[in-house]
Structure formats: structure tokens, C-alpha cells
Amino acid sequence: MRKLALNDEILLTIEKPARYIGGEVNSVMKENKEELIRFVMCFPDVYEIGMSHLGIQILYDLLNSYEDVWCERVYSPWMDLDAIMRKEQIPLFALESQDPVSDFDFIGITLQYEMCYTNILQVLDLSNIPIFAKERTNEHPIVIGGGPCAYNPEPIAAFFDLFYIGEGETQYRALLDLYKNCQKDGYDRMDFLHKAAQIPGIYCPMLYDVTYHADGTIKVFYPLYDDIPKTIMKELVTDVNQVPYPKKPVVPFIKVTQDRVVLEIQRGCIRGCRFCQAGQLYRPVRERSLDFLKEYAIEMLDNTGHEEISLSSLSSSDYSNLSEFMDFLIEKCKDKHVNISLPSLRIDAFSLDVMSKVQDVKKSSLTFAPEAGTQRMRNVINKGLTEEVILNGARLAFEGGWNKVKLYFMLGLPTETIADVKGIAELANEVAKVYYETVPKEKRNGKVQITISTSFFIPKPFTPFQWAPMGYAQEFLDKAHTLKDTVLEQLNKKSIRYIYHEADVSVLEGAFARGDRKISDVIYKAYQKGCIYDAWSEFFKQELWDEAFEECGLNVDFYTTRERSVDEVLPWDFISCGVEKAFFIREWERAKAETVTPNCKMQCQGCGAARFKTGICFDKKN
Amino acid sequence: MKYRIKFSKYSSMVFIGHLDMMRYFQKAIRRAGLPIAYSTGFSPHQILSFAAPLGVGLFSNGEYADLEFTSEIKTAECKKRLQEVMVEGVDILSVKVLPKDAGNAMASVAAASYTVKIRKGHERDDFSFTKEFDRFMSQNEILIEKETKKSSKVLNLKEFIFDYKADADSIYLLVDASSSGNIKPGLVMEAYYQFLQKKPEAFEFVITREETYTRDQNGQLISLDAVGEDL
Numbered sequence: 001m002r003k004l005a006l007n008d009e010i011l012l013t014i015e016k017p018a019r020y021i022g023g024e025v026n027s028v029m030k031e032n033k034e035e036l037i038r039f040v041m042c043f044p045d046v047y048e049i050g051m052s053h054l055g056i057q058i059l060y061d062l063l064n065s066y067e068d069v070w071c072e073r074v075y076s077p078w079m080d081l082d083a084i085m086r087k088e089q090i091p092l093f094a095l096e097s098q099d100p101v102s103d104f105d106f107i108g109i110t111l112q113y114e115m116c117y118t119n120i121l122q123v124l125d126l127s128n129i130p131i132f133a134k135e136r137t138n139e140h141p142i143v144i145g146g147g148p149c150a151y152n153p154e155p156i157a158a159f160f161d162l163f164y165i166g167e168g169e170t171q172y173r174a175l176l177d178l179y180k181n182c183q184k185d186g187y188d189r190m191d192f193l194h195k196a197a198q199i200p201g202i203y204c205p206m207l208y209d210v211t212y213h214a215d216g217t218i219k220v221f222y223p224l225y226d227d228i229p230k231t232i233m234k235e236l237v238t239d240v241n242q243v244p245y246p247k248k249p250v251v252p253f254i255k256v257t258q259d260r261v262v263l264e265i266q267r268g269c270i271r272g273c274r275f276c277q278a279g280q281l282y283r284p285v286r287e288r289s290l291d292f293l294k295e296y297a298i299e300m301l302d303n304t305g306h307e308e309i310s311l312s313s314l315s316s317s318d319y320s321n322l323s324e325f326m327d328f329l330i331e332k333c334k335d336k337h338v339n340i341s342l343p344s345l346r347i348d349a350f351s352l353d354v355m356s357k358v359q360d361v362k363k364s365s366l367t368f369a370p371e372a373g374t375q376r377m378r379n380v381i382n383k384g385l386t387e388e389v390i391l392n393g394a395r396l397a398f399e400g401g402w403n404k405v406k407l408y409f410m411l412g413l414p415t416e417t418i419a420d421v422k423g424i425a426e427l428a429n430e431v432a433k434v435y436y437e438t439v440p441k442e443k444r445n446g447k448v449q450i451t452i453s454t455s456f457f458i459p460k461p462f463t464p465f466q467w468a469p470m471g472y473a474q475e476f477l478d479k480a481h482t483l484k485d486t487v488l489e490q491l492n493k494k495s496i497r498y499i500y501h502e503a504d505v506s507v508l509e510g511a512f513a514r515g516d517r518k519i520s521d522v523i524y525k526a527y528q529k530g531c532i533y534d535a536w537s538e539f540f541k542q543e544l545w546d547e548a549f550e551e552c553g554l555n556v557d558f559y560t561t562r563e564r565s566v567d568e569v570l571p572w573d574f575i576s577c578g579v580e581k582a583f584f585i586r587e588w589e590r591a592k593a594e595t596v597t598p599n600c601k602m603q604c605q606g607c608g609a610a611r612f613k614t615g616i617c618f619d620k621k622n
Numbered sequence: 623m624k625y626r627i628k629f630s631k632y633s634s635m636v637f638i639g640h641l642d643m644m645r646y647f648q649k650a651i652r653r654a655g656l657p658i659a660y661s662t663g664f665s666p667h668q669i670l671s672f673a674a675p676l677g678v679g680l681f682s683n684g685e686y687a688d689l690e691f692t693s694e695i696k697t698a699e700c701k702k703r704l705q706e707v708m709v710e711g712v713d714i715l716s717v718k719v720l721p722k723d724a725g726n727a728m729a730s731v732a733a734a735s736y737t738v739k740i741r742k743g744h745e746r747d748d749f750s751f752t753k754e755f756d757r758f759m760s761q762n763e764i765l766i767e768k769e770t771k772k773s774s775k776v777l778n779l780k781e782f783i784f785d786y787k788a789d790a791d792s793i794y795l796l797v798d799a800s801s802s803g804n805i806k807p808g809l810v811m812e813a814y815y816q817f818l819q820k821k822p823e824a825f826e827f828v829i830t831r832e833e834t835y836t837r838d839q840n841g842q843l844i845s846l847d848a849v850g851e852d853l
Contacts, residue, residue: 001633001710008741009825012679017637025649025709253638253646305649305707336652337660337668360664 002029005093005100006081014080018253019047022073022095025251026303028060029096030070037176038104039063039071040094040141043112044119045535050075051250052258054312055110055147059168061246069176072096073250074107076119077126079533085126092126101127104141105179109160111149114512115505115535117156120145121527124159131524133161133206138189142179150203151234151281152461152572155512155519157205161193165201165575166235167267167282169243174199197228201235203575204228210517216558218516218569233576238614240267240286245296248303260308260341261300265293265325269314270600270616272607274382274591275371275410277460278314280584281577283607284615285600290321294328301338308339317346318601326354333358347393352400365404365449366397372413373423379594380415382587387427394431398438404449405431411479411500412457412471414591421479425486425496428452432492452487452498454480456506460513461572462579464587467564470510472557473503504542505534511559516571519559522548580608623691624720625700626727628847631682635711640675646712647687653707656700659690673727673834673846674734674799677806679825684734684833686846688720688727697853718850730836733784733843734799736807737830739792744826749818755788758817766813779805779813784843796843799834 004011004021011017030036041060043050050056056073063071072094077085085092091100101107107129109120121131124143130136133143145153146164153163164171175196182192197204207228211219223230237243245264252259268285269278297309309329313319329340340358345351347368355364370385372378378385394405409424428450435448456476459465471479480500487498512519526548533539549556564570566585573581583605590597597605600616610617631643638646648668651658660666673686701717708714724730740751758764764779782805785796797805807829815822835843 004634008679008828011637012825017678018639018642021634021637023634023709023711025653025707251649253642255642255645301652302655303653305652307648307652337666 002098005098006090010081010084010088010090014084015078016047016254019075019078020081020095022098024253025305026248027073027096027250028064028071030064032070032097032099035068037069037106037179038099039069039106039108040074040101040104041071042074042107042109042123044076044109044116044123045533046078047075047252048254048256051252051256053110053112054258054262054264055112055168057246057249057262058244059108059172060250061248062169062244063172065244066173066176068180070096072104074101074123076116076122076533079539082122082126082532091128092123102129102141107141107143108164109143109145111145111147111153111156113535114149114155114509117512117523118527118531118534120156120159121524122532125527132158134158136161136189138187140189142189142192148277148281151277151575151577152513152515153203153205153575154517154571155515155523157517158520158524160205161189162196163203163205164235165203165232166577167237168235169237170235171199171201175202194225194228201232203232205517208574218571221569221571221574231574231576234281234578236578236612236614237267237286238612241289241292247296247299249300251304251306258310259306260310261297261304261306262310262312263293263297263300264288264312265316265319265322266313268615270318271315271384272382272587272597272599272605273371274380274464274587275413275457275460276314277463280462280579282314283577283579283609284612284617285318286615287319287321290325290328293325297329298332301336307337308341309333310341310343313344315346316342316344317348317351323350330354330357347390347397349396352393352396356400364402365406365451366402367406367408368393369408370427371408371410372416372420373409373425373427374420376594377413377416377420377423379596380591381410381413382591382597384596384599387430390427391430391434394434395438398435398448401445403435403439403445403447404451406451406453407431409452409454410457411454411483412476414457414459414465414468415594416479418482421482422486424452424454424483425490425498428487428496429490429492432495435495436492447495450492450496452483452496454483454498454500456501456503458506458510458513461570462577462584464584464591466514466570466584467566467568467588469563470507470560472561473507476503476506502537502540505537505540507556507560508534508542508545511556514571515559518552518554521552522554525551578609578611583607623694624688624722624724625691625695625697626686626688626718626720626724626847626850627701627704627714628716628718629685629687630713630715631676631680631685631711633711635709636679636681639678640672643676644670644672650704650707651689654703656703657692657695659692671727674731676831679829681828681830682832683715684831684845686727686834694853716847718847719853720850724849725836727846729801730846730849731834732798732800732837733796733835735785735794735796735832735835737792737794737832738807738811739828739830741825741828744823749820752788752790752793754818755786755793755814758814759783759786761817764813764817766809768809779810783810794832796835 041056060071063069074094124131142161144162145160150163193204196202210221213219266287268282270285371383459468529544531544659669669690671688697717701714705714766779767774782798782803787794834846838844
């Protein structure tokens with residue numbers, strides 16, 4: 001029987017003890033032999049969030065498929081247990097073996113959003129691993145980061161030994177083999193890191209240095225040794241049908257955010273929306289074959305017992321065989337009493353037909369993501385969605401019986417004017433109008449319920465907007481208030497609800513997203529002051545962050561509201577996601593000229609992703 | 623066809639609450655590929671119900687759930703297939719087919735038996751925990767105040783304790799678990815400690831539910847799986 005790291009008294013005192021006991025269905029136990037490489041994958045947020053993440057399930061499955069590796073999981077202890085562990089000096093432990101994290105060879109931390117950065121420090125701290133990489137010795141695990149935020153690793157560079165840039169399936173075997181070799185003849189941490197930094201996609205921040213201009217911008221970013229690469233190209237899976245995908249994902253005991261089978265139907269996106277980082281990072285789009293998806297859908301449902309399956313991709317409607325695959329799923333899921341959920345679908349006749357088959361129309365709501373309120377603004381962001389398409393989709397939906405609609409927008413996009421802000425309210429009003437025109441009084445199921453939701457635009461690295469100024473917090477709030485007032489002035493105000501995100505967190509996220517190495521100290525200071533779980537509004541403490549920036553002599557505006565020139569050395573310039581900087585510059589110019597760029601299916605734009613010789617770039621030229 | 627499964631709960635699974643245990647079984651039944659019946663309606667759910675919720679932290683050797691299958695399956699086969707998809711901490715102890723007229727698991731619960739022990743680290747030097755239990759039970763009546771949602775009422779606990787036995791290091795209790803007089807073993811221990819003029823510490827007891835009972839036609843207590851048969 002497994003012995004738990006926490007005693008019964010603690011487990012019976014804290015909320016949701018199931019977060020810490022492991023032992024879930026499909027979790028992997030191995031006999032702990034001396035030669036086994038011990039790896040622990042960490043999602044630095046609470047269990048329910050971390051367990052919902054597909055990437056860790058993929059890597060967990062991949063690493064455990066190696067006989068010489070045992071991969072386990074660890075998540076951020078919730079605040080109640082965090083306090084107990086500090087008070088009673090209980091070291092953080094992995095879920096499977098319940099062994100201390102500090103005993104492991106590797107801790108892999110996935111970086112899905114910037115606001116989890118203080119939780120990384122929490123995990124290291126509770127594990128008794130030095131927070132700064134340079135203070136670690138041969139006795140400590142190698143701390144490696146990966147995921148979308150690893151594309152600008154600089155704000156957290158000081159805390160990591162290595163970063164893995166790109167898709168995780170390709171280089172872990174090489175890294176582990178190197179580790180084994182280095183252990184054979186007297187392991188030396190720096191020797192291993194130096195060699196690891198020569199593996200494609202691997203970045204070791206300690207082996208690089210930065211100098212700055214007087215104004216704080218970067219002068220030179222350079223490797224300290226001749227044999228360390230100057231630029232790091234992202235790793236990418238060239239054949240998505242040949243790479244392992246978890247047939248037996250771990251099934252949590254407690255309800256987690258993503259309590260279902262998640263099947264990734266394709267990677268990448270053809271769209272090229274100019275605000276979207278994922279759309280660039282995962283280029284080129286690569287589709288999984290129908291046979292692959294059919295096989296995995298059935299096996300994953302059988303192995304987990306989940307009652308729902310969700311298709312994952314950046315834009316499901318663009319998957320070529322969606323119609324055929326949906327027919328298959330609907331047929332199979334009917335016998336199994338399995339629900340199908342379809343996020344990221346474009347609203348059109350086809351998707352409405354599919355949705356009416358898999359959802360309760362009366363209860364479900366439809367989501368449109370116009371992202372901007374006017375055509376001019378949508379042209380700037382390259383969201384190829386016209387008002388006509390939106391209103392037509394809405395009309396079809398209303399005819400089909402839906403009466404709840406969610407509309408997603410961003411405030412603070414580059415070149416935005418008051419007319420664009422008001423345009424959001426006006427578009428919502430038009431959607432409401434369509435309802436009252438389309439559905440006769442006697443058929444109405446009450447009022448149409450339209451929800452406008454806005455988030456504040458945050459410029460991200462590796463997008464055409466990486467040079468753009470971000471708005472000030474007050475500017476964001478003023479815009480939100482203008483939008484609210486406009487909604488209330490309109491005829492259909494009673495059918496429209498408006499919700500918006502907090503501005504302060506967005507500003508901080510903006511600073512981290514495009515931050516440099518200097519930010520590491522701010523994060524460390526803020527953590528020491530008590531900042532943790534910053535993504536959770538109940539724990540976010542703006543005043544502590546303000547203090548931390550001040551004490552480090554740094555100004556948030558330098559990172560957020562300042563417009564960069566395209567000549568400036570950006571902190572992430574030494575990384576390449578395959579898409580060339582020249583393409584981003586071209587797109588930034590076209591954005592300012594309000595010019596739409598065709599998507600990958602319509603016409604190749606020569607972005608540079610064709611270098612990977614796969615996916616849509618290759619399909620077309622073949 | 624209605625089936626009744628009996629299972630145990632131990633190891634780290636004692637930290638999984640009742641609602642999550644239900645979710646666990648719903649998924650386990652799917653993994654086992656059993657022909658579970660579904661309710662009708664737009665969001666059909668499995669026809670599956672549990673006998674008596676078990677509190678978080680309690681062990682059990684006698685948990686029950688009733689379920690309905692759309693086709694016949696041998697009880698031994700069903701037990702084997704379910705056991706194959708269990709995790710450490712839950713074992714399938716028996717599977718029986720219920721007669722057509724059998725009451726559902728929850729409504730038919732009449733009593734439950736428990737073993738109470740002292741948790742490691744909570745042993746007290748000043749007294750032997752079981753020694754005075756006979757004397758406690760030999761009182762004419764054991765009046766306690768039981769809190770209900772709105773008020774509290776006085777009841778005679780002794781009427782709800784059907785049987786007991788105090789060993790060197792454990793106390794066995796057979797108590798009322800019917801909907802009208804559901805007595806938790808913790809309540810008995812509190813009354814016992816009050817009688818000893820002591821106060822139980824938090825987490826002092828380790829409690830195991832040993833069996834869940836219903837009554838037969840003659841009013842005799844029988845285990846819930848004695849109602850069903852092998853197939």
C-alpha cells in the first residue's frame with residue numbers, strides 16, 4: 001500500500017484532500033529502481049486546473065513509455081495546505097510515489113500563462129530547491145520549463161536551468177540520454193547543462209548574458225561560449241499521426257475543469273489573427289488523420305470511463321474532415337451515452353446542425369468571437385469575420401432555437417478609437433435586433449440573452465503586435481465604462497449584459513509577456529512579500545507588485561505602454577518559432593494600413609514556417 | 623435487472639467524499655463495459671444508487687450500491703470485470719442479483735456496524751479507551767441532545783445501539799442507520815467520553831464501517847447483500 005506524504009490529520013483538515021493523494025485511475029506506478037530517472041511534471045496552479053491540461057498528459061504518457069524513466073505529477077498546494085507545509089516544514093512531494101520533489105532528477109514546469117510565475121517559486125520553495133538556478137548544486141533536480149510562455153523565458157530565466165522551446169514530443173529522449181551519459185562518469189551539473197544547451201530546442205539561460213543601453217533596452221544578447229547556439233529554433237512534430245498521444249489519460253477523483261476526454265484533432269491554425277500568439281507558435285497547421293482520431297476517441301473513452309469527449313484545436317471548423325469525424329462520433333457516442341463538446345467552432349449552418357445534434361439547444365449558449373466591434377478594427381487584427389457573417393450566423397442560430405449568445409471582444413487593440421469601442425455595443429444591439437426580427441413573438445422563449453465579454457488586449461511576443469503599445473489600466477477602465485454606457489443607451493439594452501476583466505492583472509501580465517531578465521528580481525521580491533496565485537483575483541495583491549517594481553527600480557510602463565521600434569532588440573529575439581521576423585514586420589505594417597491578409601489555405605504568405613517541411617505548407621506544394 | 627454490489631473503502635480512498643465516489647463508480651462501470659441502464663430524458667444518467675453515504679476519513683468493509691443492467695450478466699463475471707477497473711483502496715466484495723420486489727439500497731438501510739479504534743499518536747496514558755464502555759452501556763438510559771437543522775432534541779441513545787462489544791483496543795457498535803434514527807458512531811463516542819468526563823480530541827478515532835444491514839420479513843437484521851442471489 002502506498003504511504004502518503006501527509007498524515008491523516010492534515011488530510012482531514014484541508015479542503016479537497018484528493019488533490020494530494022495521487023492513486024487516480026491510469027496514474028502510473030513503477031518499481032523504484034536505482035537506475036530509474038525520476039521526472040516530475042508540474043503545473044504551477046491548483047490540481048483542478050493542472051489536471052485539465054493536455055500537454056502534461058501527453059508528456060506524462062510519453063515519458064512513462066520509457067522503461068528507464070518514471071514520470072510523476074505535482075501541482076501547487078492550495079493556500080490551506082501551503083500554510084501547513086511551511087509551518088510544519090513538510091517538503092513538497094510528487095503525487096504518485098509521494099516522494100519529496102527534491103529527490104527527483106528533473107522537475108518539468110509547464111508555463112501556460114504568465115500569472116502563474118509566483119507559483120513556480122512556491123513549488124521550488126516548498127520543495128527546498130534553491131529558487132535561483134545559479135545556487136543549485138549537483139544534489140538538486142534539473143528545473144526545466146516548457147509551454148507557450150517559454151517563448152519569452154527571460155522574465156523567469158533566473159529560476160530555470162533549462163527551457164524546452166517548442167513541442168515536447170521530440171527532444172526529451174535525447175535530453176534524458178545525455179543525462180544518463182553524464183551520470184556515468186562523475187556527474188557535474190554545469191557540464192550537463194552545457195551539453196544540454198546544444199540539443200536542438202534547449203535553452204540554458206545561465207550560458208547567455210545581456211547588456212543594456214542607457215534607456216533600458218537591450219544592447220546585445222549573447223552566448224558565453226562559442227559552442228552555445230546564438231538562436232534557438234523551436235521544436236516541432238513533423239508527423240502528428242506518428243507521435244504518441246495518451247490512450248489512457250489520468251482520471252481524477254474530484255471534478256476538475258476539464259472533466260472529459262480531450263482529443264487534439266490538429267495542431268496549429270491557418271488564420272493568422274494578429275493578436276494571437278498560439279496561431280504563430282504552432283505553425284504550420286498539421287491535421288491528424290481520421291483513422292487516428294477514430295481509434296483514439298474510442299480507446300480513450302473506454303479507458304477513462306469519461307462521459308464526455310471534447311475536440312481540441314485552435315479552430316475546429318478548419319479541420320478538413322470535421323463533418324465525417326462528427327458523423328462517426330455522434331453515431332458511436334449515442335450507444336455509449338457520451339456527450340460531445342465542440343469548442344472553437346465557427347457559427348455557420350454546418351456547425352449549428354452539428355450542435356443541435358449534440359446539445360440541448362434550449363440550455364446551451366452560442367459563442368461568437370468577433371474580437372472587435374467594427375470592420376475597420378477587425379481588419380487591423382486580421383479577424384476575417386464580417387458583420388454580415390456574424391448576423392447571418394446569429395439568424396441561423398435563432399431560427400434553430402438558440403436564444404443565448406456570448407460575444408467575445410478585446411479592448412485596447414492597436415489603433416482603437418472610441419468608435420471601435422462603441423461599435424462593440426452596436427454590434428450586440430444588431431444581434432439582438434436580428435433575434436426580434438427573426439423569431440415571431442409567439443415562438444420566443446423570453447428575451448434573447450446576449451452577453452458581451454471583453455478582455456484587455458495584451459501584446460504578446462511572436463505576433464505582429466509584439467511592438468505595439470499596450471493600454472494603461474485607467475484607459476482600459478475608461479473604455480469599459482464607455483462601452484457600458486453605450487450598451488445602456490441602446491434600444492435592446494435589456495437583452496444585453498456586459499462583463500469585463502480586471503485591468504490591473506492584465507497590465508502585470510503585459511509586463512511579464514514582453515519582459516526581460518530584469519523582471520526575475522521583481523517576481524522574486526513579490527513572492528517574498530506574499531504574492532502567490534496571482535491568476536486568482538481573491539489572492540492578487542496589486543500594491544505588493546507595485547512595491548516590488550519600485551524596489552527593483554523598474555517601471556511597468558517600460559514593458560507595457562511603450563511602443564517598440566522594429567529595430568529594437570527584443571528579449572525573445574534569440575528564439576525562433578519558425579515564422580520570420582520580416583513576416584511579423586510586414587504584418588504589423590499591414591495592420592496599421594488596415595489590410596487583411598489571406599489565411600494559409602487561401603494563399604501562402606511565405607511566413608517562414610515552410611522550413612519545417614510539413615503540414616499545410618507542404619500539402620499545398622506537394 | 624437489478625444488481626447490488628458490495629465494496630470496501632480503505633487506504634487513500636477514505637479521503638474521497640461520497641459524491642466523488644459516485645462519479646468514480648459511474649466511470650468505473652463504463653470502463654468495465656457493463657450493460658448499465660440509463661434514465662430517459664435529454665440528459666440521461668446511469669441507474670445507480672448508493673445505500674448510505676460514508677463520511678470522509680471513514681474506512682468501510684460494507685458499502686453498497688444498486689444498479690440496473692439492460693441485459694443479464696453473471697454475478698461472478700460482473701464482480702471480476704468491476705474489480706479489474708478498481709484502484710487501490712476500493713475492492714468489489716460481492717455482486718448479487720436482486721429479486722424484483724427488493725427495496726432500493728438507500729431506503730432499505732436499517733442499521734450499520736462500526737469498529738472504533740484510537741488513531742496512532744492519540745493514545746492516552748491516563749485511561750484505557752475501551753475499559754469503561756460496558757459500564758457506559760449499563761446505564762438505564764443515555765440521554766443526549768441531538769441537533770437537527772432547526773433545533774435540538776433530547777433522545778435516549780441506548781435505544782439506537784442494537785449491539786456492542788468492547789475489546790482490548792477497539793469498540794464494536796451496531797447502531798440504527800435508518801432514515802428515522804440515523805446514528806453516527808462519533809455521536810456514541812462523544813456520549814461515552816462525556817460519561818468519562820473527558821473530551822474527544824480532533825481525529826482521535828479511526829472508524830471503520832463493517833457492514834450495512836436491512837431487515838428481513840421477520841424484522842431480523844441481515845446484511846444488504848443477503849437480500850440478493852448469485853447468478
